[in-house]
Amino acid sequence: MTNEELFEKMYQAILKGEKEEAASLARISTEKNISPLEAIHRGFVRGMEEVGIRFESEEMYLPELVMAADAMISAMGVLEGEIKKGAERPKRIGRAIAGTVYGDIHDIGKNIVCTLFTVNGFEVIDLGTGVPTDLFVEKVSEEKPDLLLLSALLTTTMPGQREVIEALTRAGLRNSVKVLVGGAPVSQNWADEIGADGFGRNAVEGVSIAKELIG
Amino acid sequence: MRKMEDRVASIQPIKSKLRLKILDESDIRAIDETALKILGEIGVYMPLERALKTYAESGASVDFKSQRVRIPADLVKTSMGRAPKQYTLAARNRPDLDLKLGEQKATYFNNGGCASSTIDFVTHERRPSCKDDLAKMAKIVDYLPIFSFYWPIVSATEHLKSSTLHELDASFNHTEKHIQTETVQGEIQTRYAIEMASVIAGGRENLRKRPILSSLICGIAPLGHDKEALEAALGFAEAGIPVGFMSMPTMGATAPASQAGALAMGLAEVLSGLVLIQLVNPGCPVYMSIISAIVDPRSGEYRYSSSFAQVTNAASVQLAQYYGIPVYSGASFGGDAHELNTWQMGRENLYLPFMEVMVGADLCCSMGLIEAVNLFHPARVIFDREIFHAIQIISQGIEVNSQTLLFDTIRQVGPRGHFLGQRHTAEQLPKLSPSSILFQRSKTVGQRYEDPVKLAWEEIEWILQNHKFPELEPGVQRELKRIIKEAEWELGIS
Secondary structure (H helix, E strand, O other): OOHHHHHHHHHHHHHOOOHHHHHHHHHHHHHOOOOHHHHHHHHHHHHHHHHHHHHHOOOOOHHHHHHHHHHHHHHHHHHHHHHHHOOOOOOOOEEEEEEEEOOOOOOHHHHHHHHHHHHOOEEEEEOOOOEOHHHHHHHHHHHOOOEEEEEOOOOOOOHHHHHHHHHHHHOOOHHHOEEEEEOOOOOHHHHHHHOOOEEOOOHHHHHHHHHHHHO | OOOOOOOOOOOOOEOOOOOOOOOOHHHHHHHHHHHHHHHHHHOEEOOOHHHHHHHHHOOOEEEOOOOEEEOOHHHHHHHHOOOOOOEEEOOOOOHHHOEEEOOOOOEEEEEOOOEOEEEOOOOOOEEEOOHHHHHHHHHHHHHOOOOOEEOOOEOOHHHHHHHHHHHHHHHHOOOOOEEEEOOOOOHHHHHHHHHHHHHHHOOHHHHHHOOOEEEEEEOEOOOEOOHHHHHHHHHHHHOOOOEEEEEOOEEOOOEOOOHHHHHHHHHHHHHHHHHHHHHHOOOOOEEEEEOOEEEOOOOOOEEOOOHHHHHHHHHHHHHHHHHOOOEEEEOOOOOOOOOOOOHHHHHHHHHHHHHHHHHOOOEEEEEOEEOOOOEEOHHHHHHHHHHHHHHHHHHOOOOOOHHHHOHHHHHHHOOOOOOOOOHHHHHHHHHHOOOOOOOOOOOOOOOOOOOHHHHHHHHHHHHHHHOOOOOOOHHHHHHHHHHHHHHHHHOOOO
16 A cells, blocks of 8 residues: 555545554555644645535534544544654644533533634643642643633533633633633533633533634 | 513413324333433442442442442433422412313413623623523512512622522512522532522421422433532432433434434433433433534534424433433423514524423423523513413414304304404404514504614513512521522631
């Protein structure tokens, strides 16, 4: 198989959301001593870009997007080890930390957001659900992300979003990161009230607002 | 302002004469078998030590590390056999406002909940909800017979951690009808909620005999529970307060993209909660609910009013009937529409309550919310009343007897006559044409079109200004405030 053929297969594996196939193609590329960055950009990322285009044009739906992202993550799992050995890092348009606030264990919405951000070229660090306020602050300090994505599904846990923003201010980190809030009870009014930088009614809107904010 | 009539609170459940079956017996058995297989082989996440221990002591297979319980089928069947088939949800003072569950003769309606935003009663602008909105809606619920019981409709968002207790305070203070909380969670809040209800009922024993409060606990699909929700369930069950478990499988996201699969998984989820209640307090009144939706395949948004979801929700009633326990089946839940008085709103909100009454649900919620549970629109209550009345008429079917066949009247009028001058017509015709704010009929000279939304607001305003209801004794009111203060102290709210 030529390198070109391999890249084409990588592209197809992402497009079809084939997780195992994507990982196995990633391994083949390392065996062939192809640079991980080349494999990512000429193979897998092209697939993700095509998925993004097809999603926009309504040829693909969310489940296919999630499957493509899973395939991408599985390929990256293989290639990341290789990347760390070298100095080069894949180009991403931004870094985001995501999590559901303390006291709230709902994660489906947050997971969809993480997937869509990943598909759209963001590096996403997912802290999971029920994330303590201090952990958000600590991770923002350590990882220096462009974006912090805070999810809450309950009216009783929504105030956790305000607490995180206040804690970031106290830690002197508020201006270092753009904060986006989301979740069923969350509104633009709420985002304004707590001093968030943005609010997405759904994951797709969240991505476009994020791009504007860091663009 | 539109004038309505003064009256004391009453309830008007729908007693449907039409019957509908969505699943046949073999469908029900297959769904139940799959649910039991899910419980036995896959298990349910139950993040509360006490719940895990209770299950372990009762013969279930419990992995304390992953907090997963696998429940054998015979334990499910034996435990569910202890649940009462019929019981009463009591009203505060008057037994004529009680709800008789499990008789499959009537469907009792309530309002939806619990939204976080309100359309303001005065400015008609959108804003975050507050305790006063709950009080106003409780008063509306007290007045309108279509409401048989009250869910705190919005969150008392200004009270944060103690919001659920303030929600109960506003509810108990403004309606005599039964209150069902779907928001009280956590050991502390539950303890104080029970204390509040006890004070009104005149003690724990009276509360147990006539539960003026019931609880609805929501699982977290797929196949999980919330720690604080389980604490509430156990607390209420020990006080003998009826407990319902609701599963909300969202097809494509938190459930398989299949109606049968969502029902089987939802049934497994609710059974895992209900069995726990029967293990802790055998014979405790329980009910179940499966409210499915689909995930929007593009935006990931929650789509409650999908027709696929609606027929699935109606089918869940038959699963509860199979287990012989009362069932709460959601109606529109506000649907997904973002505007009142639209084609979408009407379409979303008619089918499901109609199917629910025909399939025999005990409890059914719908009224007052839009935007998929997020926004309370007071005027919608009056729109919902129109739908309710339509369902009430249709579900009565057609009465056929000599008084309705009217052979003699037909003979009297004969060929080429008309029926307008008949006494029977004069008596009955107005009943066949109930007033409606929604229908635009042709107008006689001088009449003009009136916006239904405006008319609905006028009715709401009339109710708020004029409806009187028996208030709680001043001593009881003070006691409720004291209990909330004590709870806030324990919750660390100064």
